[in-house]
Amino acid sequence: MTTTVTSRARLARFRAPGGFLLGAVLLLGVAPLVLPDFRLSLLAKYLCYAIVAVGVSLAWGRGGLLVLGQGVFFGLGGYAMAMHLKLADATAAGETLPDFMQLYGTSDALPWWWEPFRSPLFALVMTVVLPMAVAAALGFFVFRRRVKGAYFAILSQALAAALAIWLVGQQATTGGTNGLTDIQGFFGYDLNDPVNQRMVYLVIAAALLLVMVLARQLFVSRFGELLVAVRDSEERVRFLGYNPANVKLVAYVVAAGMAGLAGALFVPAVGIISPALIGIVPSIGFVIGAAVGGRASLVGAVLGAVAVAWAQSTLSDAFPAAWTYLQGLLFVVAVGFLPGGLASLATLLRNRRTRPDSSGGAV
Amino acid sequence: MKGELKGEGLTVRDLRVTFDGFTAVDGVDLDIRPGDLRFLIGPNGAGKTTLVDAVTGLVKASGSARFGGQELLGRPVQAIARTGIGRTFQTATVFENLTVLQNLDIAAGAGRRWWTMLRRRKEVPEPVERALETIGLSALRDRPAGVLAHGQKQWLEIGMLLVQDVRLLLLDEPVAGMSHDERQATGELLQRISEERTVVVIEHDMDFMRSFARSVSVLHAGRMLSEGTVAEVQADAKVQEVYLGRAAEPVPSEPVATAQEA
Ligand SMILES: Nc1ncnc2c1ncn2[C@@H]1O[C@H](COP(=O)(O)OP(=O)(O)O)[C@@H](O)[C@H]1O
Ligand SMILES: [Mg+2]
Numbered sequence: 001m002t003t004t005v006t007s008r009a010r011l012a013r014f015r016a017p018g019g020f021l022l023g024a025v026l027l028l029g030v031a032p033l034v035l036p037d038f039r040l041s042l043l044a045k046y047l048c049y050a051i052v053a054v055g056v057s058l059a060w061g062r063g064g065l066l067v068l069g070q071g072v073f074f075g076l077g078g079y080a081m082a083m084h085l086k087l088a089d090a091t092a093a094g095e096t097l098p099d100f101m102q103l104y105g106t107s108d109a110l111p112w113w114w115e116p117f118r119s120p121l122f123a124l125v126m127t128v129v130l131p132m133a134v135a136a137a138l139g140f141f142v143f144r145r146r147v148k149g150a151y152f153a154i155l156s157q158a159l160a161a162a163l164a165i166w167l168v169g170q171q172a173t174t175g176g177t178n179g180l181t182d183i184q185g186f187f188g189y190d191l192n193d194p195v196n197q198r199m200v201y202l203v204i205a206a207a208l209l210l211v212m213v214l215a216r217q218l219f220v221s222r223f224g225e226l227l228v229a230v231r232d233s234e235e236r237v238r239f240l241g242y243n244p245a246n247v248k249l250v251a252y253v254v255a256a257g258m259a260g261l262a263g264a265l266f267v268p269a270v271g272i273i274s275p276a277l278i279g280i281v282p283s284i285g286f287v288i289g290a291a292v293g294g295r296a297s298l299v300g301a302v303l304g305a306v307a308v309a310w311a312q313s314t315l316s317d318a319f320p321a322a323w324t325y326l327q328g329l330l331f332v333v334a335v336g337f338l339p340g341g342l343a344s345l346a347t348l349l350r351n352r353r354t355r356p357d358s359s360g361g362a363v
Numbered sequence: 364m365k366g367e368l369k370g371e372g373l374t375v376r377d378l379r380v381t382f383d384g385f386t387a388v389d390g391v392d393l394d395i396r397p398g399d400l401r402f403l404i405g406p407n408g409a410g411k412t413t414l415v416d417a418v419t420g421l422v423k424a425s426g427s428a429r430f431g432g433q434e435l436l437g438r439p440v441q442a443i444a445r446t447g448i449g450r451t452f453q454t455a456t457v458f459e460n461l462t463v464l465q466n467l468d469i470a471a472g473a474g475r476r477w478w479t480m481l482r483r484r485k486e487v488p489e490p491v492e493r494a495l496e497t498i499g500l501s502a503l504r505d506r507p508a509g510v511l512a513h514g515q516k517q518w519l520e521i522g523m524l525l526v527q528d529v530r531l532l533l534l535d536e537p538v539a540g541m542s543h544d545e546r547q548a549t550g551e552l553l554q555r556i557s558e559e560r561t562v563v564v565i566e567h568d569m570d571f572m573r574s575f576a577r578s579v580s581v582l583h584a585g586r587m588l589s590e591g592t593v594a595e596v597q598a599d600a601k602v603q604e605v606y607l608g609r610a611a612e613p614v615p616s617e618p619v620a621t622a623q624e625a
Binding site for chain 2: 217218220221222223225226228229232233235236237238239240241242243
């Protein structure tokens with residue numbers, strides 16, 4: 001028995017790097033070769049959702065935090081990136097203001113809080129740091145006050161709604177309902193050129209792989225074990241001398257950073273960021289993929305996010321109303337009946353075939 | 364008063380816990396010397412669990428509870444835990460989805476620097492290895508704690524307190540639901556632990572108490588009824604009346620449990 005356990009453990013050690021390598025080959029090698037431009041840029045968009053799902057897997061799957069407001073962080077990252085790209089577009093066109101400001105603007109001056117986003121470095125840093133800072137501030141109060149599951153989820157939703165509404169109201173400085181659109185260039189590269197679109201895809205795919213490596217390290221680290229312990233019995237963890245609020249905060253902030261990065265990469269891939277992409281409905285959408293694929297499993301969450309995003313763009317054009325219901329149904333079924341998602345289905349079936357010895361074992 | 368012992372004294376004065384007007388702990392004084400193996404007995408609802416809850420910060424209490432010169436009341440649970448006080452619960456609470464080893468490793472880690480938390484556990488830490496031996500779960504180290512038998516979970520909890528390196532262990536009915544042999548093994552384990560640390564055991568079982576208690580406190584209706592050695596407490600008329608009498612259990616004058624085992 002000992003030998004089978006160790007050989008299985010040895011196999012498991014190669015499974016992760018092997019899977020990673022396979023994923024890298026598929027994403028960076030095969031997909032760009034076989035997919036036409038149009039499909040590849042769709043895949044780029046789905047992979048952005050997958051990056052959000054990696055964070056959801058960490059915070060919700062491992063940490064038990066039902067993060068129903070990831071749209072906020074996705075939006076902050078997206079707007080930070082889009083603001084820089086709009087400013088760069090304007091400069092390239094010889095204008096002082098982005099196009100929409102000339103249209104709706106009440107003054108000729110750039111708002112002060114736009115100014116720092118001229119710097120590419122500042123904007124890039126902000127795409128991740130801004131969401132993380134907001135998550136840290138929110139999490140600090142929420143987790144310390146021991147706000148429980150459902151209230152945390154509602155609070156997250158409220159925040160997503162509030163940000164979307166605020167953006168809509170500030171048409172002159174944020175583009176309002178339209179959002180920031182018509183983005184032409186990406187750090188000097190013309191986004192209308194299909195070659196550059198392919199480059200954007202590669203950047204996104206590489207970012208996803210990187211984020212997955214980071215998340216996996218957190219999963220297998222002592223922090224990852226502690227996070228599961230906090231999820232399962234917060235009170236018990238406290239009696240061991242830890243403050244569970246800090247543990248949850250780390251998971252929440254990292255997940256927010258990933259959502260911010262995803263939002264930032266979404267902008268060059270799709271050419272737009274708008275309130276409709278970050279409010280309540282998309283925020284729920286961000287967790288559905290992870291729920292369906294398996295929120296506690298990194299690969300499950302990623303594949304689930306891509307699959308759901310693909311289904312959405314395929315079905316929502318044909319049956320726009322039906323998709324909303326289907327989405328809700330998927331969520332309920334996944335959370336209620338298959339908490340481990342599709343990723344757990346394989347294990348479930350395997351266990352059914354070969355019952356594990358459930359005897360307690362002798363001391 | 365500090366010796367070679369890792370244990371430290373617990374001093375409780377006029378402790379009072381009230382739930383919506385109902386006083387569950389009603390002005391309790393309690394002195395536990397370092398290295399004691401104290402049994403806290405009393406009928407159901409006497410306030411034993413609530414007393415431990417108050418000392419460990421789980422419920423609000425008035426009065427004073429000092430450990431190693433520090434006041435405990437009013438501090439958060441995790442701060443009290445870090446002064447070196449650990450507890451178990453009436454229903455064993457281990458992290459069911461984590462392995463035995465992971466449970467112990469987490470218990471050992473509250474003092475770890477945060478950056479070491481981001482690394483994977485490379486080897487089994489020495490105290491964890493020792494605790495696995497002590498509680499007899501070495502062979503089950505890679506099993507999820509959820510599949511352990513009831514008694515094994517209780518042992519795992521005690522093991523977690525050992526690696527946590529607490530100086531005072533507060534154990535809430537650790538042998539409830541255990542077989543006679545398991546009780547015997549647990550009692551001997553507690554005696555060994557109390558050579559280095561201070562142990563307080565909440566228990567119902569009189570045989571178990573007689574076999575292993577070094578001193579006894581009897582709680583009744585939120586008040587301290589009697590304190591002393593096993594013999595003293597058993598001789599106390601008040602105790603016989605409210606506790607032993609009600610338990611409808613003959614009180615043998617000689618300890619029996621130790622004679623059966625060898
Ligand atoms: N959270 C609570 N709210 C209200 N009453 C409680 C609470 N916890 C315990 N009690 C009451 O306090 C008394 C003491 O309970 P407890 O300390 O659990 O007794 P013991 O552990 O000695 O059996 C009981 O009457 C119980 O009903
Ligand atoms: Mg009790």
